[in-house]
Amino acid sequence: MLIWRNMLGGLVLWAAHFFAVYGIASVLPGTQAAVVLVLLVTGLALAAASWLFAKAYAARTASDDLQRWSVRLALLGYALAGTAIIYQGLPAALT
């Protein structure tokens, strides 16, 4: 389970953020509340990505090859998710 989480955690987080902000923008189209909510969700998602990154970083000296490999993948995945989440939040930040 840990290995699946390492492999998919960052990407699941990115997907959850995407669908959350899309949902907010669709339910509250053209409102200031949508912008505020999107920024809030983006902040939370970034915090989650950072926390998961730190957690994975602490486990980087895992016991065997496969686990170390999956931790490296997790670190890359959280970094990619963080970048994508910032990028995804920009339309709201620039509104």
Add this chain to the structure above:
Amino acid sequence: MTSETGFDPKLFDRFPTPDPRPQSEVDELERIWAAPRGWRMLTIVNNNYVGLWYVATAFLFFLLAGILALAIRAQLSLPLLGILPQETYNQFFTMHGTVMMFLFAVPIMEAIGVMLLPQLLAARDLPFPRLSAYAFWAYFIGGLCFFASIFVGLAPNGGWFMYPPLTSTTYSPGINADFWLLGIGFIEISAIAGAIEILVGILKTRAPGMTLVRMPLFAWAMLVFAGMILIAFPAVILATLLLELERALNWPFFDAARGGDPMLWQHLFWFFGHPEVYIIFLPAAGLVSMMVASLAKTELVGYQLIVLALLATGFISFGVWAHHMFTTGMPTLSVGFFSAASMAVSMPAGIQVFSWIATLSIGKPTFNTPTLFVIGGLVTFVIGGLTGVMVAMVPFDWQAHDTHFIVAHLHYVLIGGAVFPVFAAFYYWFGMTSRRPLSERLGKWVFWLMFAGMHITFLPMHLTGLMGMPRRVYTYLPGLNWEWTNLLSTAGAFILGGGVLLFLIDLARNFRFTVEDDAGNTYGGGTLEWLPTGLYSTRSIPVVRSRSPLWDNPGLCKEVEEGRHFLPYSATGLRETLITSPIRAEPQYLQIMMGPSVWPLLGAVFTAGFFLLLTVQAYVPAVACLPLATFSILRWLWDTDRPVPQKQVDVGSGIMLPTYVTGPSAHGWWATICVLVVAGMIFAMAVFGYLFVYGIHPTYWTVPTERWWAYPIAAAYAVAAALVVLGRRLLVRAGSTNWSPTVAILLACAVIAGGLATDWFSWRAQAIDPELTAQGAFSHAMLALQGQLVAVVVLMGGYLAARTARGLVTRPCNTTFDVVSLFLLYTAAQGAATALLLRFFPAGG
């Protein structure tokens, strides 16, 4: 070392065993895995044959759709030409897009997967060979019948995306659109069957020791590909179902005048349609990653980054569907999100491209035919990717939308990202199935003709589009400055066609099908598909200790041939393969595999008959096909799930494994979960549609009365779920009779059917007419979806009872029982969710 299953990894050190095994074991393997001859070849289920037929059929559709493209280009070569009348032109471009996307691009990837994966993973076959055969026959029969519609002028004519209202009965009154809706809906079922086979095959039948870190990149790509199909394809299945219901029963899902919305179709279609592009690209990228290392004679640069890129593409591609809808007036903020995601998706594609370039630059590539196709594909794909970033920018997209610029962009992406890699793969892996390799000399001609033809066709098309020529017009007026670019594009298309024709000539000269004495490893690949094989795949299943085992252990071929690894014989006298764990590939049990059977073929014939006869409104024979299809499929399943007398067998070097396992370790359990994911996605998309149309046109909705009905209905489904759990417990309990667990399941089936009946009749009493509003249409459609599940549940109950009567439900655990239980639990959950949603949304009153 950590273990995933309790298996001691030190046992791998026993292999290779010291001495060769006797020849008699090979003779027995050959006898067991022998393919039927004559007309009985139609009953073959082995991947070597089914995979080849699959590839050949997909390639046939590529040729047919290519011929349509040449006719389209001939018509557009000069202004006001009359080669194709307007209606025929509409049918040609619709069929070209549809056939290329649905009958070539996705099936060819599945076909290559079916053909290559067992050898690549050193499995005897994929875990459900009869499902592969069914998927192939359904695709073959359904695809040919669908294509034949063009010969009688009944082919669809509304574009490959079939937008309503153009495809509603008002504007498309004939059965042309129905051919698309029923034909494609049916073919997608075949694609999902193939995806389940591939996904479970990759996770459960890898050679021992082939952990995720050592898994070949094509297998990684196919894993993501199959997962994406399970998530994306249900959207188009639901969309086709809804549009067909609108056309047949006048239920207004997409009719804005009655509270529906044509935009819903676009959302559902593109939720499938854009991931579809990556569904096509990822397997091709996997093929390129495999080939590029061998062709450059070096290890691939950035294996881990490519795995990340494959996974990231799989996720991000589901966040870009609305970039096809920038001009439809979506909320500005939403448009911003989709634009951002559309640019972000180029990151993982870029990672792969840079890895391939780095591998080629540090290696020593020879510029042979597959290398040329790989590099040509790379260049073409990068150009298509760059124009993709251009159209991800909303203001540019507003200008270029629905012009020939988009046609050029998508062909650059698809030909560079999929067609050229597939041709490279043809040359690279040809030696696996043919006695003679393809000609290098002709191959280079093929490449240069195709490469030049492709760019001569589509590079000027960017300009044609920027000069304003719209897509899907059958002719144009002179004097618009579109003549020269169109003429060039037409010349290029025929050059491209010439390249394909030359390839066919080469194929006819050199292809000689074989399994045993093939041309072999022409390009020096280092992965397991190049081990010597027969119809049983490898003589023994090797322990994998690296990503390129043939490079790292040059003696491996000999060891495997001498039977010095796992399963050098048939342990039970039947077809069998090793099932291993999903992450570390530790041996778990021996799967008994199904042999040749006519039932998958008959099942496919009657399923296709049902859909196609329904399309031509031959209702009586269509309905007659349904029980025949059901019987054929149940008859094929009847032979499965039969434990053998040997509870445990020696799979080599004294390692004992069970021959029967149930629960999450079993491959059948994984396949059932995949089916439920598909069902869950169809339901999720239906809920999305329900909420979407309410959000657009809330004034057409009424608040339901008598909401209290939701409670007894949900309670009934909860009781059914409890009965399923009770049945599962009774199966384990020694004191219960043989019939007690099955009776609990039958009671659960009855309660579920009762829950649906209550739901239906109490909802009908609300008098929310399905023909008057989208609310009525959606609520009835959701009850109909639940009705389909309940019909399957009832069938499953009867099937389980029949197996119980014949003493085939083993105690204390049984795969059929588990599959039925999982399906019942899901049906109960969906039923309760439907009842609650319909009655409590919209709230108020």
